[in-house]
Amino acid sequence: MIDMNEDGNTRPVDARSRKIAIVCHCLLNANSKVEGLAVYAGIHPLIAELASRGIGVIQMPCPEMGACGMQRPGRTRAQYEYPAFIELCARLADETLTQVREYQRCDYEFVGLVGVAGSPSCGVSQPGVHISALQNRLEPLGICFAEIDEDAEGHRVDEVLRALAVDA
Numbered sequence: 001m002i003d004m005n006e007d008g009n010t011r012p013v014d015a016r017s018r019k020i021a022i023v024c025h026c027l028l029n030a031n032s033k034v035e036g037l038a039v040y041a042g043i044h045p046l047i048a049e050l051a052s053r054g055i056g057v058i059q060m061p062c063p064e065m066g067a068c069g070m071q072r073p074g075r076t077r078a079q080y081e082y083p084a085f086i087e088l089c090a091r092l093a094d095e096t097l098t099q100v101r102e103y104q105r106c107d108y109e110f111v112g113l114v115g116v117a118g119s120p121s122c123g124v125s126q127p128g129v130h131i132s133a134l135q136n137r138l139e140p141l142g143i144c145f146a147e148i149d150e151d152a153e154g155h156r157v158d159e160v161l162r163a164l165a166v167d168a
């Protein structure tokens with residue numbers, strides 16, 4: 001079957017939803033977290049909620065793992081505000097931006113990007129270094145940001161689904 005988009009271009013129709021969420025690395029791999037801080041075994045329950053709604057997931061790289069490896073200690077945002085780490089996060093954010101632009105060009109919809117509250121790199125309400133770089137690039141493209149709060153009851157998964165407008 002062939003469909004036509006708004007520009008009059010045709011494309012094959014298949015089972016894909018054309019809906020995508022972008023998530024921080026550890027939501028699909030708790031093993032990347034600072035040792036001692038994981039509160040789930042492997043994949044965060046949010047991912048199953050997204051999967052049950054037919055939403056594809058882009059897993060971004062873990063900037064702390066990339067810069068400091070698996071034996072890194074927990075650090076503050078101020079401790080991560082050094083040039084090499086800021087540059088790494090900018091590079092990773094540029095790679096995500098490239099993917100977003102290409103999907104949007106081809107009529108895919110982004111439901112949003114999900115970070116991790118309290119992370120010096122991936123926090124959203126108190127933006128971490130990686131999220132700050134992503135917000136600069138992706139908010140102008142209409143991407144909304146939400147965050148999993150591992151300190152809260154149910155990790156505020158319901159709030160995240162509402163923020164992404166996929167709670168129905």
Ligand code: SF4
Binds near residue numbers: 034061062064116
């Ligand atoms: S830096 Fe981000 S992706 Fe990596 S473990 Fe921390 S919150 Fe997760």
